[in-house]
Amino acid sequence: MKFEKFVKGGLAVGLAFTMTACASGSTPSSASSSTAAVSSGTSAAKFKLGGSGPISGNAAVYGTAVMNAAQLAVDEINSAGGSVQFEFKFEDDQADGEAAVNAYNTLSDWGMQVSLGTVTSGAGQSVSELYAEDNVFALTPSGSSTAIIYRDAENNADPYGNVFQMCFTDPNQGIASADYLASHTDLGTKVAIIYRNDDNYSNGLYTKFKEEAEAKGLEIVDEEAFQKDTTDFSVYVQKAQAAGADVVFLPIYYQPASQILVAADSIGYTPTFFGCDGMDGILTLDGFDTALAEGLYMLTPFSADATDTKTVDFVTNYKAKYGEIPNQFAADAYDAVYAIKTALEAAGATADMSTADITSALVAQFTTMSFDGVTGSGVAWNANGEVSKDPKAVVITDGAYAAAD
Numbered sequence: 001m002k003f004e005k006f007v008k009g010g011l012a013v014g015l016a017f018t019m020t021a022c023a024s025g026s027t028p029s030s031a032s033s034s035t036a037a038v039s040s041g042t043s044a045a046k047f048k049l050g051g052s053g054p055i056s057g058n059a060a061v062y063g064t065a066v067m068n069a070a071q072l073a074v075d076e077i078n079s080a081g082g083s084v085q086f087e088f089k090f091e092d093d094q095a096d097g098e099a100a101v102n103a104y105n106t107l108s109d110w111g112m113q114v115s116l117g118t119v120t121s122g123a124g125q126s127v128s129e130l131y132a133e134d135n136v137f138a139l140t141p142s143g144s145s146t147a148i149i150y151r152d153a154e155n156n157a158d159p160y161g162n163v164f165q166m167c168f169t170d171p172n173q174g175i176a177s178a179d180y181l182a183s184h185t186d187l188g189t190k191v192a193i194i195y196r197n198d199d200n201y202s203n204g205l206y207t208k209f210k211e212e213a214e215a216k217g218l219e220i221v222d223e224e225a226f227q228k229d230t231t232d233f234s235v236y237v238q239k240a241q242a243a244g245a246d247v248v249f250l251p252i253y254y255q256p257a258s259q260i261l262v263a264a265d266s267i268g269y270t271p272t273f274f275g276c277d278g279m280d281g282i283l284t285l286d287g288f289d290t291a292l293a294e295g296l297y298m299l300t301p302f303s304a305d306a307t308d309t310k311t312v313d314f315v316t317n318y319k320a321k322y323g324e325i326p327n328q329f330a331a332d333a334y335d336a337v338y339a340i341k342t343a344l345e346a347a348g349a350t351a352d353m354s355t356a357d358i359t360s361a362l363v364a365q366f367t368t369m370s371f372d373g374v375t376g377s378g379v380a381w382n383a384n385g386e387v388s389k390d391p392k393a394v395v396i397t398d399g400a401y402a403a404a405d
Contacts, residue, residue: 003078004195004287005125006191006266018239020100020284023294025341029157029319034243038039040131042168043084045089045092045227046078046085046086046087046351046353047084047085047086047112047113047114047122047344047349047351047358048087048089048109048110048111048112048113048114048351049070049074049087049088049089049112049113049116049337049340050084050087050089050090050091050110050112050115050116051066051067051070051090051091051107051115051116051118051119051255052087052090052091052092052093052100052103052104052107052117052118052119052121052123053066053092053093053095053118053119053123054092054093054094054095054119054120055067055090056092056094057094057095057096058255059094059095059119059120061156061281061284061329062095062119062120062142062281062400063093063119063131063330064091064094064184065326065327065329065333066090066116066119066141066142066329066330066332066333067090067333068117068318068321068322068326068330069318069326069329069330069331069333069337070088070090070332070333070334070336070337071088071090071336072317072318072321072322073333073337073338073341074088074337075321075335076246076317077249077338082291082345083350084341084344084345084349085187086183086337086341087217089107089110090116091103091107093118093119093120095120095123096122096123097120097121097122097123097125097148098121098126099123099126100118100125100127101127101128101130103292104123104127104131105129106311108134108136108319111175112136112294112371113136113186113358114136114137114138114139114340114344114349114358114362115131115136115137115138115139116138116139116140116141116333116336116337117131117138117139117140117141117143117148117163118140118143118148119140119141119143119329120140120143121143121144121145121147121148121200122145122200123143123198124140124143124145124147124148125145125147125148126151128148128160128163129160131160131162131163131395132160132161132162132163134355135162135355135356135359135391136162136355137164137338137340137358137359137362137363138162138163138164139164139165139166139327139336139339139366140163140164140166140167140336141166141167141332141333141335141336142166142167142277142328142329142332142333143165143167144165144167144168144169144170144173144204144277145169145170145200145201145204146169146170146171146202146204146386147200148163148165149163149164149165149384149385149386150279150384152297156342156384158385159383160385161363161383161384161385162359162363162385163385164360164366164368164381164385165381165386165387166332166333166335166336166339166375166385166387167277167301167328167332167375167387168301168387168388169225169265169386169387170200170201170204170205170208171204171205171207171208172208172391173205173208173251173276173277173299174204174205174206174207174208174209174210174212174251174276175208175209175211175212175278176299176391177205177209177210177249177251177274177299178208178209178210178213178215178218180213180217180274180297180299180393181213181215181216181218181249181274182212182213182216182217182218183249186243186247186248186348187247187272187274187297188216188247188271188272188303189218189219189246189247190218190219190221190243190244190247191213191219191220191244191245191247191248191249192220192221192222192223192224192239192240192245192247192248192249192271193206193209193210193220193222193223193224193248193249193251194225194226194233194236194237194240194248194249194250194252194260194307195223195225195226195250195251195252195367196225196226196228196252196256197225197226197227197228198227198228199228199252200276201251201253201278202251202252202403203246205251205276206251206252207215209222209251210247213249215261217349221240221244221245221325222239222242222243224236224239224240226256229302230256231259232263233256233259233260233263234263234266234267236260236263237263237264237267237269238267240271241267241269241271245271246269246271246272247272247273247274248260248264248272248273248274249274249275250273250274250275250279250281251275251276251278252275252279253278253279253281254278254279254280254281254282254285255276255285257273257275257278257282258282258285258288258292258293261273261292261293261296262288262289262292264292265292265374271316272295272297273295273296273297274294274296274298275297275298276298276299276300277299277300277301277328278297278299279298279350280298280300280327280328280329281327281403282296282396283396283399287361290396290399291355291399293396294369294396294397294398294399295395295396295397296396297394297395297404298393298394299391299392299393300328300391300392300393300394301328301331301332301373301375301376301389301390301392302324302327302328302331302332302374302392302396303332303394303402304326304327304376304401305400305401305402306403310372310373310374312351312398314326314331314334314374318330318334326342328375329398331374331375332375333381334373335373335374336375337367337378338371338373339371339373339399340362342365342369342371343361343362343365343369344361344365345367346365346369347361347362347364348361349361349362366381367381367383375389376389376390392404394405
């Protein structure tokens, strides 16, 4: 059976490594081992909660944040007592499809009953079918591609039914970004887009942003596509400048975005740069002059400088435990654990129930409940697993993320 899962997952690996995003804060500490079996006890009364993500490699900033925040939530829940308690195990999948299948098999052998899915979209696409086959409920904190919840992502059809998302989908981020710019024309109205055309995350954002921007009267003056191995972004920046773009939309991750900012600075080009949750991490990138990110805008469901009680407590406790400010990946993971806990309690579920019964109970609760967390209030899910919550705009000011108007 495990061999069959490996082969099936291996076919999905051809979808390639696609990261995901949903965040705003500083870099979590990295993990030294390839497997983090973080557990809060082995009592039979505890639900076995699993998950995987990159805690080694280039995307470790994302996976480590998710692992740390999930562990914090588990520790808080277990310390508080109550009818829902967790044993938590997190595996390193290196943001790779084949490794994600191996991680899934390890967690399945361990007896996983509920899952946080994967951190990245490419890895998630490789295992969603396995969650469906085994009828294990999964709530990914940050896998934002619609391909994680739909077998036919192009048409948003044939949902898996038991795979849900905590962070908003790529298309919704693209639409929200265009809407924000359309309502803040002081930032600019002539838009250039620089995106990665071999990445599901970037493509999803680009497509919906362009449609919405044009519908809202923004002028797209230049579009530039690059691929994974691109290292020289000077020509893209020069074309955006020549086209007269006063806004450059970057639906990409912070690593290539940092190179674009360097290239723009080298020619004295100073438009408004605007990104989405994948931009998180740019302030902690080794060797990058963060002064170049001053004034950069991004959308995120979480702002670490928010003053509501839930956010203040989360940031305080996370910083006390890990020595740094949580980013949005951490916030979504923290909410994901608490959302699962809330649903299990509401359903009256117990850890001795079958996995199938636990999944049925969770699906029933998630599709009817409203959840308040650090990434939003009144958070809700539809029957396909898509989440509904409002993104927030932040702007880098004096080297830190600050809420934008």
